[in-house]
Amino acid sequence: xxxxxxxxxxxxxxxxxxxxxxxxxxxxIRLAGQxxxxxxxxxxxxxxxxxxxxxxxxxxxxxxxxxxxRPLGDGVVAGHGMIDGRRVVCFxxxxxxxxxxxxxMHARKIVKILEFAEKTLLPVIAIWDGNGERPEEGISxxxxxxxxxxxxxxxxxxxxxxxxxxxxxxxxxxxxxGLSDFVIMNSINGNMAxxxxxxxxxxxxxxxxxxxxxxATNHFSRSGVVCLIAEDDTSALELASDLLSYxxxxxxxxxxxxxxDDIWDRNCNEINKILPYRQxxxxxxxxxxxxxxxxxxxLELFSDYASNIVVGLARLDGISxxxxxxxxxxxxxxxxxxxxxxxxxxxxxxDCFNIPIVTLIDSPGFxxxxxxxxxxxxxxxxxxxxxxxxxxxxxxxxVIGKAYGGAYLAMxxxxxxxxxxxxxxxxxxxxxxxxxxxNIIHSEELSNSENHHEIxxxxxxxxxxxxxxxxxxxxxxxxxxxxxxxxxxxxxxxALRPLLSKKEWSPSKKxxxxxx
Numbered sequence: 001x002x003x004x005x006x007x008x009x010x011x012x013x014x015x016x017x018x019x020x021x022x023x024x025x026x027x028x029i030r031l032a033g034q035x036x037x038x039x040x041x042x043x044x045x046x047x048x049x050x051x052x053x054x055x056x057x058x059x060x061x062x063x064x065x066x067x068x069x070r071p072l073g074d075g076v077v078a079g080h081g082m083i084d085g086r087r088v089v090c091f092x093x094x095x096x097x098x099x100x101x102x103x104x105m106h107a108r109k110i111v112k113i114l115e116f117a118e119k120t121l122l123p124v125i126a127i128w129d130g131n132g133e134r135p136e137e138g139i140s141x142x143x144x145x146x147x148x149x150x151x152x153x154x155x156x157x158x159x160x161x162x163x164x165x166x167x168x169x170x171x172x173x174x175x176x177x178g179l180s181d182f183v184i185m186n187s188i189n190g191n192m193a194x195x196x197x198x199x200x201x202x203x204x205x206x207x208x209x210x211x212x213x214x215x216a217t218n219h220f221s222r223s224g225v226v227c228l229i230a231e232d233d234t235s236a237l238e239l240a241s242d243l244l245s246y247x248x249x250x251x252x253x254x255x256x257x258x259x260x261d262d263i264w265d266r267n268c269n270e271i272n273k274i275l276p277y278r279q280x281x282x283x284x285x286x287x288x289x290x291x292x293x294x295x296x297x298x299l300e301l302f303s304d305y306a307s308n309i310v311v312g313l314a315r316l317d318g319i320s321x322x323x324x325x326x327x328x329x330x331x332x333x334x335x336x337x338x339x340x341x342x343x344x345x346x347x348x349x350x351d352c353f354n355i356p357i358v359t360l361i362d363s364p365g366f367x368x369x370x371x372x373x374x375x376x377x378x379x380x381x382x383x384x385x386x387x388x389x390x391x392x393x394x395x396x397x398x399v400i401g402k403a404y405g406g407a408y409l410a411m412x413x414x415x416x417x418x419x420x421x422x423x424x425x426x427x428x429x430x431x432x433x434x435x436x437x438x439n440i441i442h443s444e445e446l447s448n449s450e451n452h453h454e455i456x457x458x459x460x461x462x463x464x465x466x467x468x469x470x471x472x473x474x475x476x477x478x479x480x481x482x483x484x485x486x487x488x489x490x491x492x493x494x495a496l497r498p499l500l501s502k503k504e505w506s507p508s509k510k511x512x513x514x515x516x
Contacts, residue, residue, distance in 0.1 A: 167191065262294045405431050441463075
């Protein structure tokens with residue numbers, strides 16, 4: 001670039017940095033309807049707010065003839081900008097440069113921007129589109145890759161970490177994704193696996209399992225790694241922006257309060273059409289959630305994974321709320337291994353970022369299956385009460401149906417330090433289902449009776465009159481109030497307002513030992 005002025009030389013270098021990818025690869029990206037790494041950053045951020053760092057960095061390896069190809073940026077675009085006026089830190093891997101693989105300087109760029117996020121306590125949007133570590137650089141990429149994992153652990157619980165899978169992600173990149181709070185995946189081009197050499201030799205496996213990593217729905221419904229899937233790059237970026245809007249910048253902040261035109265004390269009469277009083281039928285708890293919380297604010301997460309429990313985010317009088325609800329239309333709302341893990345992880349995430357938790361309870365208990373016992377449901381099920389008990393954010397619970405035994409105890413009961421617990425008249429707070437209790441308590445009497453059916457019916461009715469309603473629990477102070485379903489929204493908001501200033505002291509310790 002001899003003879004060029006300093007300004008012209010800078011412009012030329014910057015042009016090279018902005019167009020560092022392999023031409024053929026960039027053409028294929030365009031033909032596939034995808035965006036480049038830089039376009040993804042620009043499209044998720046507010047216009048003209050992106051501040052790029054290390055745009056001129058390149059690798060310093062001289063093995064495998066890499067000295068002949070030193071693209072600027074080294075396959076990742078990194079910096080910070082704004083989303084809806086909020087400052088965020090972001091990076092985007094560039095699959096047109098060494099397939100987006102992580103080399104030494106590529107890793108150091110990511111570490112640098114993550115350390116910046118940790119210092120400034122700003123959320124991170126990570127866009128992954130890279131094929132693990134860069135084999136051409138050998139061991140030089142190994143150590144810095146570990147530094148990415150280390151700094152992500154340091155950020156965990158301090159700032160929201162949202163990862164978006166846009167292309168092929170393997171190896172250390174997949175491990176880093178697993179350390180995120182939330183993962184969004186492009187359903188067409190997303191392709192994620194820890195190992196790129198999965199054994200698919202067992203031809204008895206179904207095709208979708210053989211090609212597990214190539215199917216986003218598998219990670220959405222089977223592995224539980226992905227919380228949201230998107231049809232294309234634009235939708236994935238929009239979902240990330242929407243998800244972030246429910247969260248604060250960091251663990252010391254409160255989530256943005258976004259007021260809307262929903263009336264805070266409106267009646268929820270529509271609930272009675274979904275779940276008539278004392279009528280046995282299946283229903284979709286998501287419809288009840290949409291009625292109680294601010295209209296058009298419910299964002300369900302992990303909807304296809306462990307669907308016997310529903311978790312998601314919504315707003316209540318403009319305030320961000322985490323929701324945990326039993327889904328009685330799936331396994332009658334019974335808790336199992338996957339649903340316990342799903343809910344416990346979500347509760348802990350909400351607790352990290354000061355988001356109040358509302359629990360809707362309708363479950364007969366833990367699933368009584370031998371495969372669950374062999375799978376370790378004792379340990380996994382214990383994660384749920386552990387998470388509730390440990391959480392110090394405002395916790396509100398509504399018993400809308402069954403709350404039997406372990407389900408009552410595990411789902412945000414008063415004994416696990418829940419702040420406000422109410423029940424609908426249809427609530428059933430008992431040790432176990434009435435018929436099972438009667439069979440145990442009166443087993444001898446029933447076995448010796450001649451008129452078994454009549455006596456059983458009488459005993460069952462007597463038991464139900466004593467215990468099969470919420471009033472016995474209310475008399476003990478385990479339920480703060482019994483309310484009609486249509487009054488639920490009003491009661492929750494009135495209870496939540498003073499709880500927003502809740503401060504709970506915890507005894508000093510390094511950390512609890514959750515049964516992982």
